[in-house]
Amino acid sequence: MGLITQGGLGNGLGASLQVRDEDNFAWANVVSMYELLPNVIGFWPMSNSTPAVAKFVPLTTALTSTSWDGDAKTTDDNGTIDLSAVFGVPAGIKAALVSMTVKDETTQVWSLAGPLQVWTIVANNYNSGMGIVPCDANGDFSWACGSELDYVALKIHGYWL
Amino acid sequence: MIDFSYTKIGAPTFSYLSLAPCVTLNGTSQYLTVDTQSTTNYSITGGLTLGAWIRTGVFTTAQAIIGRWGTSQQGYLVSVVNDGTVKFEVSASGADSFSVVSADPDLLPIDVWTFVCGRYTPSTEVAVWFNATKTTNVTSIPAAIHASTAAFYIGNDALSSRYFSGSLSLAFICGQALSDRMIELLYYQSKALFYGISHNA
Numbered sequence: 001m002g003l004i005t006q007g008g009l010g011n012g013l014g015a016s017l018q019v020r021d022e023d024n025f026a027w028a029n030v031v032s033m034y035e036l037l038p039n040v041i042g043f044w045p046m047s048n049s050t051p052a053v054a055k056f057v058p059l060t061t062a063l064t065s066t067s068w069d070g071d072a073k074t075t076d077d078n079g080t081i082d083l084s085a086v087f088g089v090p091a092g093i094k095a096a097l098v099s100m101t102v103k104d105e106t107t108q109v110w111s112l113a114g115p116l117q118v119w120t121i122v123a124n125n126y127n128s129g130m131g132i133v134p135c136d137a138n139g140d141f142s143w144a145c146g147s148e149l150d151y152v153a154l155k156i157h158g159y160w161l
Numbered sequence: 162m163i164d165f166s167y168t169k170i171g172a173p174t175f176s177y178l179s180l181a182p183c184v185t186l187n188g189t190s191q192y193l194t195v196d197t198q199s200t201t202n203y204s205i206t207g208g209l210t211l212g213a214w215i216r217t218g219v220f221t222t223a224q225a226i227i228g229r230w231g232t233s234q235q236g237y238l239v240s241v242v243n244d245g246t247v248k249f250e251v252s253a254s255g256a257d258s259f260s261v262v263s264a265d266p267d268l269l270p271i272d273v274w275t276f277v278c279g280r281y282t283p284s285t286e287v288a289v290w291f292n293a294t295k296t297t298n299v300t301s302i303p304a305a306i307h308a309s310t311a312a313f314y315i316g317n318d319a320l321s322s323r324y325f326s327g328s329l330s331l332a333f334i335c336g337q338a339l340s341d342r343m344i345e346l347l348y349y350q351s352k353a354l355f356y357g358i359s360h361n362a
Contacts, residue, residue, distance in 0.1 A: 027182070030331070030351045035163055037347075039337035041202045042164040042195060044315060046175060046330045047182030055166050057196065090196045092168045161166045161196055 055161050062099070062155040063087045073111075073152045078144040083135065087156050092139040094160040099130040103151035111149060114141040120149070130157075164202070167193040167315065178216065181274065181330050181355045184316070188219060188326025192317035203229065203313050206305045208338035209237055209251070212278030212290065212347075213315075214355060217327030218271045220245040224325040225318035226277060227332050231311025232320055239279040239289070240323060245269045249279025249289040253303035261298035263291040272327070274355035276348045281306060282338040293348050295341065330354075 027047070034043050065086045084091045100118050102111045109120045114133035121127050133141045145152070171191035173184050186192060197203045211227055221243060228238030235252035242248050245268035250260035261279075269275055269291075278290040286299040315332050316325035331351055339347075 027180075027354065030354055033350055034331060034333055034347070037333065037335050037343070038339065040163055040333060040335045041205075042313075042332075042334045044165065044167055044193070044332040045182055046184040046332065047177075055164075090168055090194070091170070161168065 058158040062157045068154040070151050070153050072150050074148040080140050080142045083140050089159050095134045096156050097158040098133045099155045101126050101128040101153040102149050104149045110146045112144045167195050183328040183330040185328045186316045186325045188324045193315040195313040197313050204308045205336050206308050209281040210339040211334040213332035214330045216274045219326040223323045225323040227315050229309040229311045229313050230318040230320050234309045234311040236309025247277045247291050251281045251306045255307040261287045261289045264296045
């Protein structure tokens with residue numbers, strides 16, 4: 001693992017002399033140089049050693065769906081929700097910040113969106129919860145209920161890419 | 162804040178070719194998208210510089226490298242033309258195109274890493290770099306780029322699905338027309354990753 005030295009140009013972009021082991025080569029300095037570009041907006045080095053950072057995208061207007069804005073649901077509706085098709089989030093998101101509201105004449109009925117669980121605590125009243133719901137490899141999550149619900153509303157307030 | 166995020170479409174391969182970290186795309190179904198909802202910064206209408214290192218062996222079809230270019234939503238795009246030249250274009254209306262193509266004989270060599278870069282200077286010129294060689298077009302350059310709503314793609318475009326076949330590395334975009342000097346430095350200083358450097362072991 002010998003050392004490599006390289007004289008660089010005095011450019012204001014980075015170190016003018018690089019000293020590193022040859023396993024790492026000039027990778028770190030090249031990355032730093034690009035990150036110091038004036039007004040750089042995006043940079044994608046395409047390296048597994050600098051993976052894309054999971055980033056939260058907050059939404060000032062929550063994403064909704066006509067299929068999940070107060071619709072009645074039964075156990076027949078239990079299954080995976082295609083979030084990109086139904087809510088319009090980007091394909092392949094890592095997780096979503098979800099609020100869920102349910103209502104029914106029957107108490108103690110549960111509704112699940114991934115690990116987010118809301119119960120009908122009070123009959124004929126809105127019962128709400130909010131949480132981070134991890135997504136599967138396709139960027140989707142599953143929803144299920146214990147028995148029929150008169151009202152189920154889901155909103156996506158943000159997501160992780 | 163620099164955006165490092167992307168979504169992988171079609172399971173592209175990430176690896177190293179020699180010393181170069183890169184993503185390899187198959188030319189038929191694979192590309193990367195960047196979520197433009199996450200930032201409004203990609204709605205660039207003024208000075209702009211974008212580019213990447215590319216390595217391809219396909220010159221029979223046009224291939225998009227990086228940009229926002231959709232139906233009636235053309236914005237800015239760097240691409241490979243089907244004759245092996247490199248093209249940079251911007252649109253003022255979303256449907257028109259003001260372009261510059263790397264001058265002959267600067268044709269892409271087969272499967273060799275090449276630095277490509279496009280720069281838009283409002284009302285002045287569009288320029289394309291093929292390694293350190295610059296070609297410009299200064300005719301009727303628009304004062305602003307159309308604020309495209311098309312998706313931001315790396316290795317494809319939203320207008321005509323010009324999938325890139327080969328490898329890409331160090332893709333970048335700046336909301337500013339960088340100086341010639343700065344672009345040349347990007348080429349010369351990142352070249353070491355792809356071609357090695359003289360060194361003392």
